[in-house]
Amino acid sequence: MPENTPAPCAPEDVRRVACIGAGVIGGGWVAHFLARGYDVTAWDPAADAGDRLRRLVAAAWPALEQIGLADGASQDRLTLAPTLAEAVADADFVQESAPEKLELKRSLLAELAAATRPGVVIASSTSGYPMTDMQTEAENAGRLVVGHPFNPPYLIPLVEVVGGEQTDPGAVAWASRFYGVAGKSVITMDRELPGFIANRLQEALWREALHMVANGEATVEDIDASITEGPGLRWAFMGPCLTFALAGGEGGMAHMLDHFGPSLKSPWTRLEAPELDRALRDAMVDGCREAAGDRTYADLVAARDQGVIDVLRATGRLGSTHR
Numbered sequence: 001m002p003e004n005t006p007a008p009c010a011p012e013d014v015r016r017v018a019c020i021g022a023g024v025i026g027g028g029w030v031a032h033f034l035a036r037g038y039d040v041t042a043w044d045p046a047a048d049a050g051d052r053l054r055r056l057v058a059a060a061w062p063a064l065e066q067i068g069l070a071d072g073a074s075q076d077r078l079t080l081a082p083t084l085a086e087a088v089a090d091a092d093f094v095q096e097s098a099p100e101k102l103e104l105k106r107s108l109l110a111e112l113a114a115a116t117r118p119g120v121v122i123a124s125s126t127s128g129y130p131m132t133d134m135q136t137e138a139e140n141a142g143r144l145v146v147g148h149p150f151n152p153p154y155l156i157p158l159v160e161v162v163g164g165e166q167t168d169p170g171a172v173a174w175a176s177r178f179y180g181v182a183g184k185s186v187i188t189m190d191r192e193l194p195g196f197i198a199n200r201l202q203e204a205l206w207r208e209a210l211h212m213v214a215n216g217e218a219t220v221e222d223i224d225a226s227i228t229e230g231p232g233l234r235w236a237f238m239g240p241c242l243t244f245a246l247a248g249g250e251g252g253m254a255h256m257l258d259h260f261g262p263s264l265k266s267p268w269t270r271l272e273a274p275e276l277d278r279a280l281r282d283a284m285v286d287g288c289r290e291a292a293g294d295r296t297y298a299d300l301v302a303a304r305d306q307g308v309i310d311v312l313r314a315t316g317r318l319g320s321t322h323r
């Protein structure tokens with residue numbers, strides 16, 4: 001941090017985290033920070049936000065107990081603040097998870113920067129807005145960073161951290177260090193990139209999936225099985241680059257590129273996003289409903305959480321990212 005805005009505390013000394021916006025992701029962050037033994041203050045303007053949040057945290061807790069809670073971790077350390085200002089008043093770190101609307105993020109981040117103690121780092125969960133575009137209305141914009149999580153933030157380790165043009169590099173370093181202390185696996189980016197890294201990759205796959213459903217070439221079920229029964233099994237522990245190096249046999253990536261390089265030019269992918277018209281929307285919604293069968297949302301969340309825990313355990317990663 002610059003000398004005139006010292007961080008109020010070192011990443012290791014953070015005690016209270018404020019979570020602003022308490023939906024799917026904000027609630028997931030609340031569960032994560034509570035499980036790590038932090039005091040958490042949440043604020044969300046929706047009338048039913050408190051009940052929703054407590055339900056989400058209660059549903060996540062068995063999974064969190066299974067992977068191990070930090071000493072002193074308790075759902076009782078959650079406070080719901082009546083106002084944004086009260087939520088951030090004593091916070092050592094702020095995680096913003098409001099809806100993905102640029103104008104809303106701009107004014108909310110400005111309000112947060114004005115209400116939060118000098119130097120406290122404020123991270124946005126945005127899935128894709130560059131911080132440069134979100135920090136335009138804020139004074140003290142140097143402490144605003146992106147801290148992009150993956151659903152559910154209480155189980156998926158990765159956070160992508162990146163600043164904007166006005167962000168102090170010290171704030172990026174502080175946030176990266178803090179997330180690490182808080183049990184996350186961090187990728188710190190030294191420049192802004194549309195979609196960061198992981199969503200850029202996910203988006204390419206997602207567009208192709210939508211094209212195939214729109215054209216009646218594959219069902220929702222086929223698409224999901226093509227990943228869960230195929231590459232997804234490898235990707236849980238070995239990324240696409242090293243996985244494909246093995247496709248070259250003992251010749252490794254060099255042979256793989258010489259052998260399959262020309263197919264890169266084949267028209268396998270469409271890349272442009274398809275028109276998300278009513279028919280495509282209905283096909284995706286109906287396909288997912290069919291895939292879910294009679295499992296409720298809560299059933300699916302529990303199954304997903306158990307699946308992630310099993311994969312983390314099977315690949316020896318519970319100890320390294322979870323304390």
Ligand SMILES: NC(=O)C1=CN([C@@H]2O[C@H](COP(=O)(O)OP(=O)(O)OC[C@H]3O[C@@H](n4cnc5c(N)ncnc54)[C@H](O)[C@@H]3O)[C@@H](O)[C@H]2O)C=CC1
Nearest residue numbers: 021022023024025026046097098099100125126127149151
């Ligand atoms: N859903 C996902 O899989 C992921 C979402 N994200 C990002 O997280 C952020 C939140 O997304 P979700 O949790 O999915 O949305 P959501 O719709 O589940 O939750 C948004 C919450 O924000 C609250 N809210 C509305 N106006 C607000 C305001 N002015 N200030 C504070 N809170 C306000 C709503 O009442 C709601 O509880 C977005 O920026 C999104 O891009 C990031 C990673 C994954």
Ligand SMILES: C[N+](C)(C)CC(=O)CC(=O)[O-]
Nearest residue numbers: 126127149150151199202
């Ligand atoms: C759907 N999404 C783009 C909001 C997803 C993410 O941003 C990350 C995730 O959880 O996959």
